[in-house]
Amino acid sequence: MNGTILRFYVHEKRIHRHIALFEWLLEQAKKLGIQGGSAFRAIAGFGRHGVLHEEHFLELAADMTVEVEFVVTEAEADGLLALLKKERISIFYARVPAQFGAIEGDR
Known part of the structure; x- marks a missing residue:
């Protein structure tokens, strides 16, 4: 199947509607019917x-980047981007064409 990989990059402490923005993105994608998404925390x-950002062992106040990624159809990507514009969220994203599918095997 053809579609797109949609990646968002946000600071982990950024808040939208009283929750972390990366969590809000995942929740909204689920409400839109997107079948899956993941959030990955950067180490540097x-x-x-x-400005180079790194997390140090004793640093409790780190605000590292979280990448939120979805593998979606073009229509799903358009819908999620439209929602972000409607919510007036300033956010950096990457949209990359992708082929995707699943391989079923014996479990």
């Missing part, structure tokens, strides 16, 4: 301002 990285 830098963004548009060029």
Whole structure:
């Protein structure tokens, strides 16, 4: 099947409607009927301002990036992006064409 990989990059402490934005994204995708999504926490990285962010063992206040990823149809991607625009959420995303499917085997 052809579709798209839709990735969002947010700070883990960013809040929208009283919950973490990455959790809100997952909840909204589920409500839209998207069949799955995942959130991945970065261990280090830098963004548009060029500042390197790293988590240190004793650092409790780290605000690392979380990547929220969905493998979806074009229509599902359009629907989720439209919702974000409606909610007026400023967010960086990547949309990549993809072929996807599932291989069923003996369990």
